[in-house]
Amino acid sequence: MDRDSFRPGPLAEVTTEPGWDLVFVRDLRHPPEKVWAALTEPDQLARWAPFLAGRDLGTPGDTTLNTVDGDRTSDQPATVRHAARPTLLEYTWGDALLRWELAPAGDGTRLTLRQRIGDPGLAPMVAAGWHLCLDVADHLLAGHPVGPIRGAEAKEFGWAELRDAYAERLDREPPAR
Structure with a gap:
């Protein structure tokens, strides 16, 4: 698939639960070991995640995640x-807490992301971002890599529509445009 023909896939399961502002569940067609590598290895994260990792995330300890938006990094x-x-992979990212749970599902993986955002009203926007990244x-x-879709560029790939759909699923008002 080339980048120009990329379109978002079907919506993931989303909910909230005590202690978590967003619970995002997605089935991937790849085994847990392969998904684990994508979640932890810096070279793979650079090709899909909203950040660049300062080190492999597969071991506990401190690191830096560089958020990318166009030419800007933070x-x-x-x-x-x-x-x-x-x-299981759990890490902080600035003020957020993310917990990735991977379970075998047939030949693939059921991926559950639990995220503490700090402002539950942001959950639809966060869900839309993770949807595109995943x-x-x-x-x-x-x-079939298409290259990372990060920051403002996500608006060109259906982010606003995903945000609104996830707001409806989470029974929240979509943020003002």
Whole structure:
């Protein structure tokens, strides 16, 4: 698939639960070990994630995640709190807390992302961002990379429509445009 024909896939399951502002569940067609590598290895993260990682995230400890938006980057402190290959990865990213849970699902992986955002009203926007990133990761893992879609560029790939759809699913008002 080329970048020009890239379109977002179907919506993921989204909810909230006590302690988490967003619970985002997505089935990927790749085994947990392969998904784990995409979540932890800096060279793979650079090809799909909204940030660049200062080191492999597969072991606990401090690092820096550089958020990317066009030509701008912003360093954010991060700490990998838990890393249990290939089932659980939990880290801070600035003020956010992310917990990635990977479970076998047939030949693929059921990926559950739990994220503490700080402002629950931002959950639809965060869900839309992760949706696009994980679509890109899925293509990358299938051997058909489209390149990362980050920051303002996401608006060119259906981010606003995803945000509105996730706001409806989360029973929240979409943010003002």
